[in-house]
Structure formats: C-alpha cells, structure tokens
Amino acid sequence: MSPSEQFVDAQSSSGIVRQARSDSVKRRPKDRKAQISAAAAIAFSERGYPAVSVDDIASAVGISGSALYRHFPNKYAMFRHAALELTEALASALDVVSVTPAATDAQRLREDLIAVIRTTIRNRRTAGIYRWESRFLEADDRKSVRAQASAVNRRVARHLSRSDPAMTAREKTLVVAAMFSVIGSITVHNLLLPQRVMEQVLLEACLAIDHGEGATTASRLEQSSLPRTVTTNKRERLLQEAVRLFDSRGYHDVSIEEIAAAAGLNASGMYRYFPSKAELLGAVFYRAADRLDLATAAVFDSADSHEEALRSLSAMYVELSFAQHELMSVYFSEMNNLLPSHRSDLKNRQKLYVVEWARVLREIRPELSAVEAKFVVHAALNLVPDVGRMMKFDAAAENAARLQMFMSAVLFGRQAASTVSTRRGTSAS
Template identity: 40%
Template sequence: MSVDNRRARSSSPSAGANGRDERGAGAARVPETESDAVARPVRRRPKNRRAQIAAAAASAFGSQGYHSVSMEDIAGGLGISSAALYRHYPSKYALFQEESLRVGQAMAESVRLPSDTADRPPEQLLREVLTALSTVTVANRASVALVRWEGRYLEPADREIRAGQQAAVLDALDTRVAAYRPGTSGGDRAVLVVAILSVITSIADHHATLPAKSLAGLLVSTCVELAGVALPPPADIEPAPPVEIPDSFKHELLLRKGVELFHARGYPNVSVEDIATAAGLSAASAVYRFYRGKSDLLAAAFRRAAERVSSAIGPAVAAASGPRDALDSLIRQYVEGSFAERELTFVYYTEFQHVPIEERAALRNVQRLSVEEWARLVRQVRPELSGPQARFLVHAAFALVVDLGRAFGTVAAASEERVALLMRTVLNGR
C-alpha cells in the first residue's frame, strides 16, 4: 500500500468532498450543545511527537534489527496509526537514517575540546574527552546499536557520512592518547583507540543496568587504563589452513558457508539458494535435508558459539590455582576461539534478532550464565566492584575482541597476545 493510500484510508469516511455528511440520507445532525463541547476533551498532538517516534524507532531497530521492524510495529508501540507516523517520516529508511546519523554526529561533536585547553595536563584532557563521549553514549544507549552494528544497511552516501563521523571520534581519541603517551607508535595507538571506543560503545550490546553517572565513570576509568597499556611487539599472524570438510559432513559445510555469507552480507540479504550454491549443492531443497531453513541454520551457529564460551568455564576454574589464573585461562581460550572463527564471532553479535523465537530464551540463558560466571571471577580479583560493574566489564571485554577483529582482521597489530592483554586490562585492571 502506498503512503497516499494509507493517508486516504486514515481520513474520515463520513465527510465527502463538499463537506456534507455522507453517512446516509436519514442521518440527521444533532446540534451540539455548549455542555457537550465542554465535556468532550480536545485531543492535541504532543509537541515532541517526532522525538518520540525517533526514540521508539531507535529502540526497536537496536533490539530487533533494521530489517525486522516495520513502520506498523513502530506506530503500534506508540499507540498511533501508521498514517500519523508517515506524516512525520516518509519511510522506515528515513527514520533509520536520521537516527543513525544523529547519534553518530552527537558522538563526533562530544570529542571536540574547546579552544582554551592548551595548558591543561594531557591526562586531564584525555579524561575530559572520554567523559564527554561516555556521557553522550550512555544518554543514547538505545540508539548506539544503530551506529555499532546496523550501519552496513545505510545507503552508500549515508554510509560515507557515518564513516566520517566515526573517523572524527577515532582521530580525537588518537590525538589525546598521543599526548598522554607521547612515545607510543601510531600503529599501537590505533589498536588502543579502537579498544577504547569498543569499551564505550559495548553498552549497546546488552541490557545490564547502572546509574548513568556511575556507568560513565566506570567506562572512563577503564579506558584510561587501556590508554596506558604497553603493547608487546606485533606478532606475525599465520593464516589458518583451509578446513577440509568431508562430503559426508554436509551439515557442517552448510553451517560454515551460511555463517560466512551472514557475515559478509547480513542475514536478511542471504537466501537458502545462496547457501546451497556456496556449499556446492545442486538445489536449495538439499539444504532442507539438514536444516529447516536459514533461521534454523543460524540457531545452530549460535548454539555452537554459546557452548564454546560456556563449556570452557568449568574446566578452567577446576584447573586454576585461583580466580586470576582462571580468568587468564578463559581469556586465552576466548581469544583463540574468536580468532579461529572470526565470522561466527561477528555474526553472534549482529544477528541474534533473527534466531527463531523458540530458541532465544535458551540462548539468552546460556549467555547470561556465562557472563555471571566470568563476572564472579572478576569480582574475586577486584572485590571493590559491584556485580553490575563486573558484568559491564565482561561485556566490554567480549566486545573488544570482536571490534579489534573487525578493524584489523588478520593484521599483526591485533595479534592474539595483544588482544588477550587488552582483555585482561579491562577485567583485571592494572
């Protein structure tokens, strides 16, 4: 249905073009008395309706993904008609684009220092920039997922604007870290800056709660610790040998090819036919011998990723001499597993909303229990932290691995040793 048709349907069916009542010849008008006019409340549109729509859309896009949300969903959540929504925004993309670029611009503007800062110590300036960026990110938490994960669905011109906003944030952080750590090479600073931004924006990946001021303070202190890390020399990264999957393991081949496609294109842009072709099958129908559909395949990938994290906890704790040793073991295993299956790690963060509903509760439970176990170890190492603070740090440490992989791929600057050190810094402090 076109926008015009939606609007036409929403207009009153009882008023004709000449303004006369068309409910029927026998319908007599009853004069409205003064008491009737007083008794009937006048409905007024809220002055901030557009802002309400943007906030509701951002929350929906962030939690369910751009492709999984319709204009009707957004309108229904606000208790308004679709026609009322279209009066403010011509399309779902217009909503998505405006909110994505608004948040990106707010983050870019937050890292601009005033001109009268030349005499302030480098650490103070670093903290000021981190505080401003963290405060804006916390205030826009529901929308940060748009700039963090959904940006690939922006149209090319808008994606370019978004890339410029991201570059402005990274450049500002790099300037402040360079002043704070004057002997650090540009390559090392690039790693530290990506890690810092990852920690701050990781709050969009989960629903743990802390008061805004406390959360911003935790993010700032963690990022200052990251800025002070002395990274070991970059290590050469050996390309992983190609994995040969026997013909009898078609389900494994389909899983691998499906994850690769979801990573490259995004789940909504991949068809069962695409997966079948990538796996060398003659027809899409062959996929259904192993999986009920691509969502079933995605759920299998998520189960594998979740089990990789959860199954490591018990043995690591049992074999460790204490909580710090157990954390170190878990960090090593997490980094190794993420490097071995980079695409799966990325898809695990970006496509959860496409997992079948009946699978989500079980997966969330596994995720929650894993985070709780990691957070319990963190609190044993750092008893000054509260439970929520420890959970935020665990989520930040996980996100850091994904974001460094996205930014550097197999470049030596983000080797396993370096990533593991940054994870330990987030969790253990310095």
C-alpha cells in the same frame, strides 16, 4: 463543550454551520519527528534494520504509517537519521567540554571520556545502532557516518598519554576505538548500576587502556590452531555455507535455496537436515556456544591461578573469534532472528558465561561488586567484535597481541586496589 474544543465553519444547504472539533484531531505534537526518530533508533538498535517495519515504529509512537511518512519518506531515511544522530550527539558532547587552559592531557582526556560516557548512557537504548550501520547504510551515508566518527576519534586521541612520536595514527585510532567499544558495551546488556558508579567503572576501564596495562603478558595468536576445514558431511557443509552467507549479507537477505545451492544440494535436500531457516540459524548459534564452552573448560582445567585463568580466557576468546570470525559475527548480529525458545536458552548461556568470567575477576579484584565485575567483563568481551572488525580479523600476531592487551587492561585495571576509594567516594566529574 470542553475547553479543548474549537469551532470550524462548514458549508451546508442552509448556510454556514458552526461545528465543534477537538484540538487533538487538528494538532500534532511539535516534537513528533523527534518521537519517531527516537522510537526508530531504539528499534533498530535492539533488533537490527531488517527486523523492523515502518508499522512497528508507527505503533511505538502511537500513529499510523501514513502519518509517519509526513516526517520520513521511508524506513531507510529513519535508519540513516538515527545513525547520523548518534555521531552528531557525541561530537556535540565534546564541543561543550570545558577545561582550563592549564589542563594537562590527562585531565582533558578524562573530561572527553566522561562526555562520551554520559552521552552513551543517555542514549543507551539507541547507541547500539553502531553495530548495524556498516551493513545497512548505503555507501555515501556510510562514508558520512564514518567521517563523523573518525573526527570524534581524532579529537579524543589528541590527549592520549601514549601519544608519543613513535605511536602511529592507526595505533591511536585503535586505542580510542577500544575505549569507545568499552563505553558502547552497555548497549549489549541491561545490567544496572547507579549512574555515578557506572560512569566511573567505564572511565577506569578506558583509562586502563590508555595506560596500556597488561601489554607485557599478552599472548600470541597461533594462526593455525583453528583452521577452516573442508568437509564432505552435508550437514556440516550447510552450516558452513549458512554462516558465510549470513555474515556477508545478513539472515533476512539469504534464502534457503541459496544456502542449499552453495552446499551443493537442492532445497528439499536441505530440509532433510533442518526443517526451516530459523532452525538452521539455531544450529549455527549452538555450534558457536558449544565451541566456546569446550574451550573455556579447557582453560579452567589447565590454569594454575585466577590471574592465569583470566589471561588465558582472554587469549582463547581472541583466538576463537579470529579463527571463526564469520561464525562469531553471526552470533553477535543475528540473535533476534532466533526462534524464541532458542533465543532464551542461548541468552541464558551467555549470562552464565559472563558470570564465570566475573567470578574469576572478583578473586583478583575483590573491590568490585558482582554487578561491577559483570560490567567489566562485558566491556572486555565487547572489544573483540568491535576492534577485531577494524582489524579485518587479520590473524597477524601483533593484532591478537594488541587486542589481548586491551582486554587485559580492562579486566585488570589501573592499580585496581588503590582506585576503589575514588570510585566509591567521588563523582566521575
């Protein structure tokens, strides 16, 4: 008998029988709840709440669904736990930041940001859950998560170099939110860098936002440049209504019948244009990608320098995102619901788009490696859905100008040429 077996008493007709039983049957790991929580957070972060089932999470942990219910009563409880755990991890990381009493605001801000960056890197596969919490958390839980996030935001905002009396609380909130968006951008791609280099790339981008580089040249958004149109084309109406409904309620909670009715058709009428809801979603994505490609080509055709091209690309991206924020929101949030062939094709197009920006960026900042440049581009692009959502995609010129300022700061950096030796030669700590 193996050492891992133990004896138990069992009643039989002939008396007490000693039976051997393996520890593996009786004992459960003490950290089982933590294992479930981690698996759930990864699944929700990468695939979104509706696409994940309890069985998916149980399978990832190697247990049955009934065993999982011993720790969490339902799927929502796991989602809530994951969302709260992320903000709690950030708060805990800031709690242990240690600086001397004589430290300057700049030193304190740097240490706070490093703590947030390292926590996000450790939780890279799960931190993307922040994109889903506003849609799927119940009102009270959403309020709790946002209260925790706001407390973390305020703690970092205390040390902003631009915290002069003229800067409103709202402006400080947006600056820190932009920094957190830069840090959170690592959850939307799987590019790799040594941790020390990754920390410093993200830190430099955050500090550039704090210093407000690029503010003087941010262009203004023309609110009427891309108006919402009313069309009598039935296919176009279906696309417009699908975007509106997917954005407000999510792909899984919208039926084909609802889309058709909103467009003034019956379900059979919709099938004349799209064979399935998945094909309709694919058409929505290709619409967004095509418009982005056309606008990008126009920028490159008209730009006279790499710097002008990069600033114009930023202005175009903000303009397009604000003018079609429902379409862009669906584009960012529903990728995993695409048919596999569409998803693969569109992800490749996304990668090529980032490569185009990174190529221009390296002409301006040759000290960046190809991978570092892509990190910076992802950080700049990530600002638009994150900060734009906080602005409610209000197309007021000051909102667009502020967002373009953040993007310019991240892309052009703080005296980029003079900081390369610091990044290459020292740790972020």
